[in-house]
Amino acid sequence: MGMSVTIAAAGERDAEQILKLQYLCYQSEAARYGDYSLEPLTQPLASVQEELRTGTVLVARLGQEVVASVRGTLDAEGTGHIGKLIVHPRMQRHGLGGRLLAAMESRLGEAGAVKRYQLFTGHRSEGNLRLYRKHGYTPLSSERVDSRLTVVTLVKGAEAGAYVKSA
Template identity: 65%
Template sequence: MGMSVTISTAKSDDAENILKLQYLCYQTEAELYGDYSIEPLTQTLETLRAELDGGTVLVARLGDEIVGSVRGAVDDDGTARIGKLIVHPRMQRHGLGGRLLRALEERLADESEAKRYRLATGHRSEIGLRLYRKLGYTQIGTAEHVSRRLSMVTLEKSASVYAASA
């Protein structure tokens, strides 16, 4: 019998492994946009540790190995900003990204006054866009031009789904 993937809160000593996985996972995005200077590939361990301290970071583990992660924090206005949903390439296309995102939404709904969930992805990131739409996110506004090759699409959904079930 194989091991199952568990989702839990990241610990401070997970930071280095999360950063390594992030670097691996964003290679395809960098290739897609022809830009290896995107923020997920230039983030420092120090700034990742600050995110661990200042928000909610979940990890997916297969045994002791971190195979996925997602981060979120709720602003004063009730907007839960979700970022850097990553899943190890060998674990993709098995529903783990959706499980991580739903777990983070539920956690943020339980721990805060989240009114809405908001995330952003590149305009050519079809797999991510398809996942977010499947989970109820809709595009708000127009795509934000970041560079000559990259525009970010912002998507949002109401947090009332979790409030109603609480």
């Protein structure tokens, strides 16, 4: 009998597992862009612990193992910022990223008057872009960071709902 994945708020005890998973998950992004100095690969544990105290952090667990995570904050203008959506490589392409994204949208919506959601990814991260488009996000802007990376910022109105199947 298999175990099911559960999504819940992260606690302080999850910080180390989140950081280790983040390091594993961002290896493919670093290779894709030829840059192993990406912030998620250099973020210290104390910074993750601070995010747990000041923002909204969700985890997906398979038993006791953290297999996915996402972070979010709500700013004064009503924008829900979503970041560092990570899913263990062995758990990818089974809908877990989409479930976490929808759960974070819902959680941020409970926290206040959300007008829109915003997130970003690299221009070559086709899997991420596909997931975000599928969930109703549209490109807002692109910023060339260097010769290897252009950051694409995507947005979605809060009234759009948590899931758009037609994308």
